[in-house]
Amino acid sequence: MARSVLLVDDEPNIVLSLEFLMRQAGYAVRVARDGDAALKAIEEEPPELVLLDVMMPKRDGFDVCQTVRANPAWKDVRIVLLTAKGRDIEREKGMALGADDYITKPFSTREVMQKLRQMLPPES
Amino acid sequence: MLIPSIILAAAFLYLCLLFAIAYWGDKRADAGRSLVANPYIYALSIAVYCTAWTFYGSVGRAAASGIDFLTIYLGPTLVFVLCWAVLRKILRISKANRITSIADFISARYGKTQVLGGLVTVIAVVGIVPYISLQLKAVSASFNVLIHYPQIVMPSAVSTVPLLQDTALYVALVLAIFSILFGTRHIDASEHHEGMVAAIAFESVVKLVAFLTVGVFVTFGLYGGFGDLFDKAMESADFARLLTATPSSTFGNWMTLMALSMAAIICLPRQWHVIVVENVDEKHIDKAAWLFPLYLLLINIFVLPIAVAGLMEFRGQQADADTFVLALPMLARQEGVALFAFIGGLSAATGMVIVETVALSTMLCNDLVMPVLLRLKWLRLTERKDLGRLLLGIRRGGIVFVVLLSYLYFRLIGESYALVTIGLVSFAAAAQFAPAIIGGIFWKTANRWGAFIGLGLGFLLWFYTLLLPSFVRSGWLDETLLTAGPWGLALLRPQALFGLAGLDPLSHALFWTMLVNIGAYVAVSLVTRQSAIERIQAASFVDVYRRAEAGQRFWRGTATVADLESLLVRFIGAARASQELAEYAARRNLNLGKMREADAELVQHAERLLAGAIGTASARVMVASVAKGETVSLDEVMAILDEASQIIEYSRRLEQKSQELEVASSELRAANVRLKELDRMKDDFISTVSHELRTPLTSIRSFSEILHDNPNIDPAQRSQFLGIIVKESERLTRLINQILDLAKMEAGRMDWQIERLELKEVVDDALAVTRGLFAERDIRLEVDIPAGLPKIEYDRDRLIQVIVNLLSNAVKFCDPVHGRVAIDAAVEGPGLEGGAVRVSVHDNGAGVALADRARLFERFQQIGNTMTDKPQGTGLGLAICRQIVERFGGRIWVDSEPGRGAVFSFLIPSSPAKAQAAQ
Amino acid sequence: MRQGLRGERLVALFILAWLAFHPPIVTLFGVSATVMGLPVLYLYLFAAWLCVIVLTGLVVGRGDAGGPDGPGETARGEREG
Known part of the structure; x- marks a missing residue:
């Protein structure tokens, strides 16, 4: 699967x-397409990994991250934050909130896919 | 009946009664139920002004020169009218400084100068001794007249009696004992002698009643009332002259007597003592202001009738008018009235002697003897315990000294003068103090040298023009001194100095003494400088109402509490000292036991307490002896704090400055907050800009990489991805342009191409650019630009940019199904010069909530619509519009009814150049 | 202000009394006549004197409760400007 x-x-x-x-x-x-939709999707069926943009209207990525981490049932869900705000403080905040990794825009798609493969090797 | 033993017994009983009253008064005071703390006693005690001179001498003077005896009493009345301005101020100052005598007052005013206090004391003693001797003479004379009853023998006919048989000596000794007992009972920091004051008030009642009794008896007993008496007198031309003689012939003399009596009511040591030192409540002066003059009026009503009656009864006889008060009742064989008159005269004399000796001895002790003794280092006085006993000893000695000196004067000189003349010589001496006192409380510039030289010269001239002639009269000096002048120099004749003849001796003396006294006082004060302490004292005296207590906190030395306490113990006794200190501590909430160093206020307080016992000048020296470091080094302080008014001015300005500072600092705080806000906004801006730039960049890079890494991608997808790359590149370009535009506009570096524009053409151009958008989304557009709008001066491209922005915004946010956008324009504000043009763009979208309207025009402040979609656009469009419109004084805003669309409008003046000039 | 008024009244009274007690006003009454058996000068001086005393009492004291300087004055009596 x-x-x-x-x-x-x-x-x-x-x-x-x-x-x-x-x-x-x-x-x-x-x-x-936004934070609320993300949480809804996670509730329906927790994914193994979430690629989560930080700057979104309404509920932002940090909020989603926090909510996921607050629920023990979802402790295995890995979270990678995507953000266009490149400041260190944002990165630290994201890691503190329980994100597993952090990718800054503009990113290289190769880098993203490589990171994805490492964290979640696709089943051959 | 009137045999000497009875007379003596009556006098003795009277004096016993006086002792009893004084004793009772002191007991009541000790018990805290003061007998004298009311204005009536106060007013009566001031009536010590009426001495034996009044009692016997007024009649004598009236018999000689008529009505002008009244001047002696009208003068004080005038002064008491002014009590509010003069007496009350002196009282306030004296209470604040614990003044013990007139010498103390003057020395304190002029920088606590001991020499000045000493000079005042010398003048007072020399000047007043004749006056005291006058009282002794009056008692002695009246006694001698009375013992010859029923014969009427004038005192001048009585040969000089041997010393030990002289009643005056015994009277003097009894009075000295009384003064010692009730005037120097203890050293009191407040210097109140309630027993003495009670006795004096009682004496005032006695002498008034006695005199009125004699007057009533003479007027209504010997004669049938005023009318009868005066009718009979008017029959004789001589007596009629007395009753109607106007002062016109002796104009100068009248003025002189008024001036002297006005000065005397304050400057005589005994008057100062009862009015100022013995005053227990400042408010009492209010009642005394009319009670005391009333007393004077009452005691003078019968003076003229008695004088006239005496002259008529003793017509043709060699009668001494000074004795009429006694002689008339004796003539009528009214022994009781005569005895009562004698007692009245006795009371007038004793009251005066008692108060005068107490006042003089206080001055002698505090301002002459103690300062000298304290200076004699070998006496080691400053180290002695219990100086209080020494003080009392000095004062008692002073009383005996003054009384004996007066007796001596009486024996040697007194016989040669009438009562009134002696009294006036003393008045003239006391009047020398008036310039220094009155000047001292109203004129700050007056200084110690002015006072010293003025007083000294005045005193010397007084001595030369008044006292010396009295020595001549008594035969001590050769008559030629008066007639030819010293060494034959006529110009220096004591009673016609520098050829000033034609005045009576008194007016002559008053003129010269006051001329040199006031002249030197003013001139020297003006040309010499005040020391720091003089300035402090001057200010605290003159500004006493303004400064109250705060006057003297200029102490920089340090003293230990223990030292101060031991100093106080030595002068006022252990009980008083600890009581005073305890009261002080309680008032200030201090624990003196824990304080080692005394603060300036305590030092000041101790000095004031001491001043009550030994005078201000000595008190300062004593306190300085226990204080370490600088005692008074005030010049720098005083340079700033020259006058109280300046202090107030400075503090007012300081307050103002600190208020200004507060305002400035609060403005600074506000500015700081705004700066921080701006800084935060700049941070946010950069962060937002970077986000806005990174997002399209990310897309471009991603799809480029996909296309690069997947050469085999299907053509449809490839063209979709390439399309995205192109679009995102465009978005990026637009964004960069807008950011640059905005930055340029905000920095004011934008090039503006101003030209005269037809608004319709501009709108048309904008519509041409956006036509595609409308077509694409099938949105209906209504255009209503009326013809004949005024031309506007503006940058064409920028204006198009604004309209395009508003139109594309409207397209984005209008109803997605039945989209409808309208644009119209109109002239606004006809009152404005050249008018202004408004352009509005209407849409039928969701509208803008009230709260969002203002920030809509901020950078990157997009209002998300209800859909989850990210709002389209860069978020800079409206911010740029605002920059463009406001550049030349225009305005942009939004009106909206949520749910029914929004209207974006902007207004630009048709002549921006002028509008700009108006800014 | 009332304190000042009281001071001014007393100064005025002082000037009035000064004039009344000095030549030439005193001289005016130096006539050889009597009123109700009293010499005019004698009568004048004592009457003027009594007037001054009464006026002083009215201005200074509390006897002027009905006057414009009226009640409540003692409370303010402490200070002078």
Whole structure:
């Protein structure tokens, strides 16, 4: 069974590109366009990994991250934050909130996919 | 009946009664139920002004020169009218400084100068001794007249009696004992002698009643009332002259007597003592202001009738008018009235002698003897315990000294003068103090040298023009001194100095003494400088109402509490000292036991307490002896704090400055808050800009990499991805342009191409740019630009940019299904010069909530719509619009009814150049 | 202000009394006549004197409760400007 990834971003083009790449790599990808949708998707079926944009309207990525980490049932869900805010303080905040990794925009798709493969090797 | 033993017994009984009253008064005072703490006793005690001179001498003077005896009593009345301005101020000052005598007052005012106090004391003793001797003479004379009853023998006919048979000596000794017993019972920091005051008040009642009795008896007993008496007198031209003689012939003399009596009521040591030192409550002066003059009026009503009656009864006889008060009842065989008159005269004399000797001995002790003794280092006085006993001893000695000196004067000189003349010589001496006192409480510049030289010269001239002639009269000096002048120099004749003849001796003396006294006082004060302590004292005296207690906190030395206490113990006794200190501590909430160093206020307080016992000048020396370090080094302080008014001015300015500082610092705080806010906004801006830039960059990079890494991607997808790359590149370019535009505009570096524009053309151009957008989304557009709008001067491209921005915004946010956008324009504000043009863009979208309207025009403040979609646009469009519109004084705003669309409008003045000039 | 008023009244009274007790006003009454058996000068001086005393009492004391300087004055009696 394919490894499940939830991709959360409000920027349609970024979603489009990452979704394309992850499907190509053999992941089961679901997409959410904001924080609320992300939490709903996680409740329906917890993914193994969440690629989570930080700056989103309404509920932001930090909030989602915190909510996920607060629920012991989802302790195995790994979270990788995506952000366009490159400041160190944001990164530290994200890690403190329980994110597993942190990727700064603009990122290289190669780098993202490599990190994804390391954390969640797709089943061959 | 009137045999000597009875007379003596009556006098003795009277004096016993006086002792009893004084004793009772002191007992009541000790028990805390003061007998004298009321204005009536106070007013009566001031009536010590009426001495034997009044009692016997007024009649004598009236018999000689008519009505002008009244001047001696009208003068004090005038002064008491002014009590509010003068007496009350002196009282306030004296209480604040614990003044014990007139010498103390003057020395304290002029920098606590001991020499000045000493000079005042010398003048007072020399000047007043004749006056005391006058009282002794009056008692002695009246006794001698009375014992010859029923014969009427004038005192001048009585040969000089041997010393030991002289009643005056015994009277003097009894009075000295009385003064010692009730005037120096203990050293009191407040210097109140309640028993003595009670006795004096009683004496005032006795002498008034006695005189009125004689007057009533003469007027209504010997004659049939005023009318009868005066009618009979008017029959004789001589007596009529007395009753109607106006002072016109003796104009100068009248003025002189008024001036002297006005000065005397304050400056005589005994008057100072009862008015100032013995005063227990400042408010008592209010009642005394009319009670005391009333007393004077009453005691004078019968003076003229008695004088006239005496003259008529003793017509043709060699009668001494000074004895009429006694002689008339004796003539009528009224023994009781005569005896009562004698007692009245006795009371007038004794009251005066008692108070005067106490006042003089206090001055002698505090301002002459103690300062000298304290200076004699070999006496080691400053180390002695219990100086209180020494003080009492000095004062008692002083009383005996003054009384004996007066007796001596009486024996040697007194016989040659009438009562009134002696009294006036003393008045003239006391009047020398007036310039220094009155000047001292109203004129700050007056200084110690002015006072010293003025007093000294005045005293010398007084001695030369008044006292010396009295020595001549008594035969001590050769008559030629008066007639030819010393060494034959006519210009220096004591009673016609520098050829000033034609005045009576008294006016002559008053003129010269006051001329040199006031002249030197003013001139020297003006040309010499005050020391620091003089300035402090001057200010604290003159500004006494303003400064109250705070006057003297200029102490920089240090003294231990223990030293101060032991100093106080030595002068005022252990019980008083510890009581005073305990009261002080209780008032200030201090624990003196724990304080080692005395603070300035305590030092000041101790000095004031001491001043009550030994005078201000000596007190200062004593306190300085236990204080270490600088005692008074005040010049720097005083340079700033020259006058009380300046202090107030400074503190007012300080307050103002500190208020200004407060305002400035609160402005600074506000500015700081704004700066922080701006800094935060800048941070946010950079962070937002970087986010806005990174997002399209990320897309471009991602798709480029996908296309690069996947050459085999299907063509449809490839073209989709390439399209995204192109679009995102455009977005990036637009964003960068806008950021640059905004930055340039905010920094004021934008090039503005101002030209005259037809608004319709501009709107058309904008519509041409956006036509595609409307077509794409199928949105209906209504344009309503009326013809004939005024031309506007603006940058064409920028204006198009604004309208395009508003139109594309409207497209983005209008109803997605039945989209409708309208643009219209109108002239606004006809009152404005050249008018202004408003352009509005209406949409039928969701509208803008009230709270969001203002920040809509801030950078990156996009209002998310209800959909989860990220709002389109860069978030800079409206901010740029605002920059463009406001550049030349225009305005941009939004009106909206949520749910029914929004109206974005902007207003620009049609002539921005002028509008800009108006800014 | 009332304190000042009281001071001014007393100064005025002082000037009035000064004039009344000095030549030439005193001289005016130096005539050889009597009123009710009393010499005019004698009568004048004592009457003027009594007037001054009464006026002083009215201005200074509390006897002026009905006057404009009226009640409540003692409370303010402590200070002078």
